Amino acid sequence: MGRLTLNILLSFAQFEREVTAERIRDKVAASRRKGIWMGGVPPFGYRVENRKLVVDEETASHVRWIFARFLELSSCTELAREVDARGLRTPRGNRIDKKYLYRMLGNRAYIGEAVHKGASYPSEHEAIIDPDTWDKVHAILKESPRTRAARTRADTPALLKGLLYGPDGAAFSPTHTRKSDRLYRYYVNQTILKHGAGACPIARVPAGEIEAAVLGQLHAVFRQPEIISGTWQAAREQANGITEDDARVALQQLDPLWDELFPAEQVRIVSLLVERVDIGTEGLTVRLRVDGLVGLTREMQAGELERVA
Incomplete structure (x- = not known):
């Protein structure tokens, strides 16, 4: 009887934990569908005020430059070198590498959307990147990195031509x-x-x-x-x-x-x-x-x- 009572109590405790977790997940999903910021490290170009994302104009200008420059280079490797030459750093002070740039270019927060489990919804915060620029960038990203790298190298003039x-x-x-x-x-x-x-x-x-x-x-x-x-x-x-x-x-x-x-x-x-x-x-x-x-x-x-x- 003691073991039976203990097992019943443990089952109810597990049931309460699962119900609580499910309620939290539903709350987060409902808030994301409404476009509400749910915490965490804000994307580069934004800051948090009153639990909302607000555009930080100083860093937002760097975000716009990164998107525009990628349209010209079509290479995150070359772009990472230029970003490093400018001395840009992440909100935590780390170096912006190629992997971080790919995450930035794919972050739908920059077009004013909130994403939850692969679905995106209109958000409360203001967009930094216009939809036309976003579409052009992702048309390039759909290509194979090898194809883009080969085209970039092929378009580079030969330094010693005629010499x-x-x-x-x-x-x-x-x-x-x-x-x-x-x-x-x-x-x-x-x-x-x-x-x-x-x-x-x-x-x-x-x-x-x-x-x-x-x-x-x-x-x-x-x-x-x-x-x-x-x-x-x-x-x-x-x-x-x-x-x-x-x-x-x-x-x-x-x-x-x-x-x-x-x-x-x-x-x-x-x-x-x-x-x-x-x-x-x-x-x-x-x-x-x-x-x-x-x-x-x-x-x-x-x-x-x-x-x-």
């Missing part, structure tokens, strides 16, 4: 190939294209590796005292007000700003600075343009570079 030459003096042309939805970029020797394999010891080179090697040499050049002095002397002939310190600061500023430049702007700067790149079996030779260094110095002083931010 790269092989050991036989023939130019290299940019090309690419696709395999399993992945894009591979190369520079191919024109001699190989005309006369077939074996006509030149270097048939083709991976674009990413050769471009990184050339950029590495350029960044090293900007720190060499003799290059800075020569650039200053050449610039002084065109503008007497430029000092050697001005030339040094202008050239060294390009290194941290490089990743913030538009791809087309990067191509223009490489063409401005590099006269010719010769690749051989023993290494790489980069020939610079002195007048290009002078022109770049003036542009850096005037702040005329086209940056993505």
Whole structure:
């Protein structure tokens, strides 16, 4: 009888717990259907006042920029780099990475809706993103990330187009190939294209590796005292007000700003600075343009570079 009574009491206690939990779930669902904020960490761009979401204009402007910039880049990886360059952080002070950006772009709170168990309802709070922008962003997100990444890389101009030459003096042309939805970029020797394999010891080179090697040499050049002095002397002939310190600061500023430049702007700067790149079996030779260094110095002083931010 004692065990029976105990089991009956335990069953009623479990029944009360389940009834209470069900009532709470129903209360939350009913409140979400009415668009009421039910607590938690507010989305980036909002703050909580009187238990309601209110648009925080300072951070909401960043949200609008993120959505607009994604429409231009179609890549959360590239967008994460730009967000990090701007120094933006989550409400808890953490770094905004690609995963966080995907959650932001899929958060229907930004169009003034409340979501509960996959269903969305009109909410009490004000929208930050207009429906047209939301639809455009999600049309892009429906595509495969590999497809978007391949298109982004394919649309990026080749940095060394018209500048790269092989050991036989023939130019290299940019090309690419696709395999399993992945894009591979190369520079191919024109001699190989005309006369077939074996006509030149270097048939083709991976674009990413050769471009990184050339950029590495350029960044090293900007720190060499003799290059800075020569650039200053050449610039002084065109503008007497430029000092050697001005030339040094202008050239060294390009290194941290490089990743913030538009791809087309990067191509223009490489063409401005590099006269010719010769690749051989023993290494790489980069020939610079002195007048290009002078022109770049003036542009850096005037702040005329086209940056993505």
